[in-house]
Amino acid sequence: MSTRKTRKPREYQNRRLDALAAPPEAGHELFVGLSSLGDTLSRRHHSRDFAFAHSRYLRSRVLAVGLIFSLLSPLWIVVDALALPAELLKYTLVGRVGLMLGLLTVLLLAFTSGERVRRVRFSAGMLLALPAAFYLFVLVVLPDPQVQRLVGYGFIPFLLVASLSVFPFTLLESLFAGLLLLGLLGFSQVIDGSWMTGRGMEALWLLSSLLMVSLAANHFQLSLLLRLYRQATHDPLTGLFNRGALEIHLAKIQAWQRETEGPGRTGNIPCSLLLLDLDHFKRVNDSYGHSVGDTVLQQFAELLVGQTRRHDCVARYGGEEFVVLLVGSGQARAMEVAERIRYAVESFEFADHEGRRIPVTTSIGVTPLLEDEPTLAALRRADEALFQAKRDGRNQVAAVEVTTHG
Secondary structure, rough: OOOOOOOOOHHHHHOOEEEEEEEEOOOOOOOOOOOOHHHHOOOOOOOHHHHHHHHHHHHHHHHHHHHHHHHHHHHHHHHHHHOOHHHHHHHHHHHHHEEEEEEHHHHHHOOOOOOHHHHHHHHHHHHHHHHHHHHHHHHHOOOOHHHHHHHOOOHHHHHHHHHHHHOOOOHHHHHHHHHHHHHHHHHHHHHHHHOOOOEEEEEEEHHHHHHHHHHHHHHHHHHHHHHHHHHEEEOOOOOOEOOOHHHHHHHHHHHHHHHHOOOOOOOOOOOOEEEEOOOOHHHHHHOOOHHHHHHHHHHHHHHHHHOOOOHHHHHEEOOOOOEEEEOOOOOOHHHHHHHHHHHHHHOOOEEEOOOOOOOEEEEEEEEEEEEOOOOHHHHHHHHHOOOOHOOOOOOOOEEOOOOOOO
């Protein structure tokens, strides 16, 4: 394997990484208190990786509910034909055709969205907005005396509020949609003359109660998704990404590199991998017990998180091995970070349950993560570098570089 020195003029570009479009985040500090209201209130504390998982789940719901709406909408034309005189059918028919075309567009958009999170969320919003817009259209264009002849249209706000419980929306998102639907119901009551009557107040109270039920369903559904996501992707001892989640995250970082750099600008946003191993960790378990060993691993994980940035990633690779992904860091800067981590571990006051200091050091292997290579290839190179650091006496930092062409 050939080597070459990292060109230093590029290193200053790494300092400006925070000004670029944010890369996918690992979110290792998130998901604390998954059952709390804050986790389901908004998306502010959700990592980008969870956003991808959440969008795939949301997409499946959009396709299912959109298909149901698309099948039911034309059937209601029969009800209109039986309840409305012929001269009024033209109003509802125009809106119904527009609704059907809109629903088919939403289905196509969701079906082709793939990993595009914003497109999935937009299609979910449009799925609820289209029936509401159709109802508003009919209320506005239909002559006032004829509104009372509509059959089943007043059920639309209730159907849409109930549909909110099917989707894993955040509480703020569902509350905003619910308030708009309450406003739509109030507008319809002004049109048909039931506003502030006993029947109108009963309908508003019923829709408000249904909205509360939907909000509770959103909370429990999103909390469950967050828990399942964490169990599937995070190490239970340290709270860091596990090996499977790390490999997926590395692939997303490589895709982000290719998308951000664009054609002809390969290498402008370099990334590096650090593979770390606690030296002689078996001695810690044998001398102090496995519970102390677990505490050391937890403290080591916290130390690594403290030594990295928001868009970097720290993962437990297995046993006492950990991986740090440095986004936007070339070889020279990665070596600086690795040496800083090595010194921080050597200086850290690891202690057993009785407060006695435990000497702990780490060996670190460093290698670049190329955007067009299998992630396992980069991890193997990092392992080679780690082996070299151990062979040189441990408590060392070693690097393996690769030659890139073009």
